[in-house]
Amino acid sequence: MSDCLFCKIAAGEIPSNKVYEDELVYAFYDIDPQAPTHFLVIPKAHIGSAVVAHAFEVIAQVTKDLGVTDFRVVSNCGEQAGQSVHHLHFHVLAGRDMTWPPG
Ligand code: 5GP
Numbered sequence: 001m002s003d004c005l006f007c008k009i010a011a012g013e014i015p016s017n018k019v020y021e022d023e024l025v026y027a028f029y030d031i032d033p034q035a036p037t038h039f040l041v042i043p044k045a046h047i048g049s050a051v052v053a054h055a056f057e058v059i060a061q062v063t064k065d066l067g068v069t070d071f072r073v074v075s076n077c078g079e080q081a082g083q084s085v086h087h088l089h090f091h092v093l094a095g096r097d098m099t100w101p102p103g
């Protein structure tokens with residue numbers, strides 16, 4: 001999608017701090033981190049439900065590589081839930097106490 005921020009990041013048209021990349025997904029640190037570790041895992045395709053399972057495998061691998069054992073995965077779906085970039089993505093947050101239920 002030509003006017004999508006995350007499509008541009010996945011394509012390398014907008015710089016980002018990459019933690020992982022393969023043919024299906026791209027992972028990079030959030031520009032406005034909400035925890036000491038906060039990265040995003042996005043499918044390279046603007047819509048890519050088939051890669052969701054793979055994204056979670058990547059989350060398991062990257063957290064392990066970073067030495068992170070306790071973490072939270074969040075996906076905001078829709079405006080009311082706080083989604084600001086409309087390209088499927090998973091927030092991975094770690095390094096601080098997390099509240100439950102989330103605010
Ligand atoms: P959402 O609000 O859609 O769940 O999450 C979008 C996330 O993308 C936010 O946490 C926001 O900080 C992050 N973000 C927005 N623009 C950029 C950017 O240009 N670079 C990076 N690395 N993160 C971004």
Ligand code: ZN
Pocket residue numbers: 001004005006007008045046086087
């Ligand atoms: Zn997109």
